[in-house]
Amino acid sequence: MWFHIDTTSGTPVYLQIYQQAKQAVAAGVLRSGEQLPSVRALAEGLVINPNTVARAYQELERDGIIEIIRGKGAFVAARKAELVLSREERLRRLTEAFERLKVEAYHLGFTPEELRDLLEVYLTEGPARPG
Amino acid sequence: MWFHIDTTSGTPVYLQIYQQAKQAVAAGVLRSGEQLPSVRALAEGLVINPNTVARAYQELERDGIIEIIRGKGAFVAARKAELVLSREERLRRLTEAFERLKVEAYHLGFTPEELRDLLEVYLTEGPARPG
Amino acid sequence: MWFHIDTTSGTPVYLQIYQQAKQAVAAGVLRSGEQLPSVRALAEGLVINPNTVARAYQELERDGIIEIIRGKGAFVAARKAELVLSREERLRRLTEAFERLKVEAYHLGFTPEELRDLLEVYLTEGPARPG
Amino acid sequence: MWFHIDTTSGTPVYLQIYQQAKQAVAAGVLRSGEQLPSVRALAEGLVINPNTVARAYQELERDGIIEIIRGKGAFVAARKAELVLSREERLRRLTEAFERLKVEAYHLGFTPEELRDLLEVYLTEGPARPG
DNA sequence: GTGGTCTAGACCACA
DNA sequence: GTGGTCTAGACCACG
Numbered sequence: 285m286w287f288h289i290d291t292t293s294g295t296p297v298y299l300q301i302y303q304q305a306k307q308a309v310a311a312g313v314l315r316s317g318e319q320l321p322s323v324r325a326l327a328e329g330l331v332i333n334p335n336t337v338a339r340a341y342q343e344l345e346r347d348g349i350i351e352i353i354r355g356k357g358a359f360v361a362a363r364k365a366e367l368v369l370s371r372e373e374r375l376r377r378l379t380e381a382f383e384r385l386k387v388e389a390y391h392l393g394f395t396p397e398e399l400r401d402l403l404e405v406y407l408t409e410g411p412a413r414p415g
Numbered sequence: 416m417w418f419h420i421d422t423t424s425g426t427p428v429y430l431q432i433y434q435q436a437k438q439a440v441a442a443g444v445l446r447s448g449e450q451l452p453s454v455r456a457l458a459e460g461l462v463i464n465p466n467t468v469a470r471a472y473q474e475l476e477r478d479g480i481i482e483i484i485r486g487k488g489a490f491v492a493a494r495k496a497e498l499v500l501s502r503e504e505r506l507r508r509l510t511e512a513f514e515r516l517k518v519e520a521y522h523l524g525f526t527p528e529e530l531r532d533l534l535e536v537y538l539t540e541g542p543a544r545p546g
Numbered sequence: 547m548w549f550h551i552d553t554t555s556g557t558p559v560y561l562q563i564y565q566q567a568k569q570a571v572a573a574g575v576l577r578s579g580e581q582l583p584s585v586r587a588l589a590e591g592l593v594i595n596p597n598t599v600a601r602a603y604q605e606l607e608r609d610g611i612i613e614i615i616r617g618k619g620a621f622v623a624a625r626k627a628e629l630v631l632s633r634e635e636r637l638r639r640l641t642e643a644f645e646r647l648k649v650e651a652y653h654l655g656f657t658p659e660e661l662r663d664l665l666e667v668y669l670t671e672g673p674a675r676p677g
Numbered sequence: 678m679w680f681h682i683d684t685t686s687g688t689p690v691y692l693q694i695y696q697q698a699k700q701a702v703a704a705g706v707l708r709s710g711e712q713l714p715s716v717r718a719l720a721e722g723l724v725i726n727p728n729t730v731a732r733a734y735q736e737l738e739r740d741g742i743i744e745i746i747r748g749k750g751a752f753v754a755a756r757k758a759e760l761v762l763s764r765e766e767r768l769r770r771l772t773e774a775f776e777r778l779k780v781e782a783y784h785l786g787f788t789p790e791e792l793r794d795l796l797e798v799y800l801t802e803g804p805a806r807p808g
Numbered sequence: 809g810t811g812g813t814c815t816a817g818a819c820c821a822c823a
Numbered sequence: 824g825t826g827g828t829c830t831a832g833a834c835c836a837c838g
Contacts, residue, residue, distance in 0.1 A: 628786025
């Protein structure tokens with residue numbers, strides 16, 4: 285399950301799915317012909333309404349990113365060249381994500397050093413668990 | 416007026432203002448005590464309704480990022496999240512930010528190892544620069 | 547619909563709704579998980595604009611008193627302030643409430659000693675009852 | 678200085694002064710002919726704009742509760758019988774204030790026992806001070 | 809001048 | 824059906 289939904293972000297849930305899927309295809313994480321999780325399975329996994337997933341898939345199909353075949357499922361469409369991201373572009377986007385993390389950490393009152401240490405722990409040990 | 420609104424992004428306008436202001440404060444572009452543009456001036460500059468700007472400012476105020484003084488204007492507040500929120504809550508929110516970063520990195524086609532290496536570089540050397 | 551609005555009090559309508567809901571939750575009149583009237587239904591019942599009710603609900607949500615689920619409605623949340631706010635902040639806010647009580651008692655002509663005695667009675671015997 | 682202003686309450690500052698003064702007169706804390714603090718002194722003490730105090734005083738005069746004599750100051754007017762509160766009414770209002778305190782304490786996550794203990798400390802030792 | 813509240817009403821997101 | 828966003832514009836509170 286590699287989707288991540290933030291219900292407090294203000295961005296519609298269906299758009300979050302749309303954007304994450306579109307980016308994964310553009311980055312080559314999802315390859316042509318590969319099958320996406322079924323609407324029902326993804327809705328269950330994300331604990332959201334199936335209509336919301338369906339909406340995201342419809343928009344993805346409308347934009348030519350996936351193909352929906354009734355009775356079979358949703359599949360990544362043949363990739364258009366202009367949708368593929370260069371390594372430079374991928375690095376640029378990742379750096380933007382780093383920046384967003386730094387902003388969050390700042391406003392949560394963490395110093396850059398604390399952020400670094402906590403990230404280290406997080407990446408090696410995984411999310412903190414209660415108990 | 417360094418705000419810019421993207422009406423095609425799907426993110427509510429008031430949230431775009433909120434995020435940009437938050438980012439500007441974290442980056443030191445807006446300093447403690449500094450005055451933000453008036454609600455009406457910013458609304459005019461961005462060609463949006465003053466209520467939308469007011470909403471953004473109110474959210475910024477309730478998150479402790481700015482202080483609004485009636486009849487005077489909006490000013491960048493001193494940072495204080497670490498005094499208001501419990502450490503558990505602050506860690507919980509930071510971990511959520513970590514999750515978002517991990518998901519985005521995955522969707523950009525980076526492996527956890529690459530992410531870790533790139534973060535290491537980023538945190539020690541600062542943002543990558545073109546050229 | 548046990549809300550009532552006093553348009554002559556000077557207190558904003560949205561705040562009156564906020565305070566009454568908060569009080570109802572504290573008193574156990576509204577229990578965890580219970581659904582509040584829909585924004586539109588309450589607005590109609592109180593003969594006010596739906597936006598005003600929505601504002602009250604949003605403030606209640608950001609203070610962790612209710613949870614709003616799009617397309618479903620507003621529900622009383624589980625209490626969790628003690629998990630989000632630091633103990634220092636909670637004590638600070640409680641002390642402010644003490645101050646307000648002291649001022650009001652003074653303005654009602656009670657001495658600090660009377661206040662203390664009456665509080666003692668109140669806290670041990672519960673609210674005074676007529677008769 | 679027996680006024681207490683809550684700038685976060687949403688109730689206009691001038692109204693808070695008005696209500697507190699009116700109640701003090703009604704309860705007999707302020708007696709006929711007694712002088713109120715000057716506009717300038719009160720504004721300084723409460724760290725608010727003198728115009729705001731002046732506005733409160735004007736409303737108090739308009740309602741016959743005080744008399745403003747240019748060059749001399751503001752004085753409590755002869756009390757109208759209907760403005761005087763019975764002991765029963767004063768107790769009723771104090772009980773309401775107790776209730777408001779309990780609601781606050783509840784939502785801040787304090788148990789009734791904690792509230793009682795903290796109140797005891799507060800009333801005997803005064804507000805907690807840093808250090 | 810500043811921001812705050814409220815209304816009326818359009819249109820969107822989501823179940 | 825639910826709530827969310829935005830607009831246009833009136834009127835108030837405050838400096």
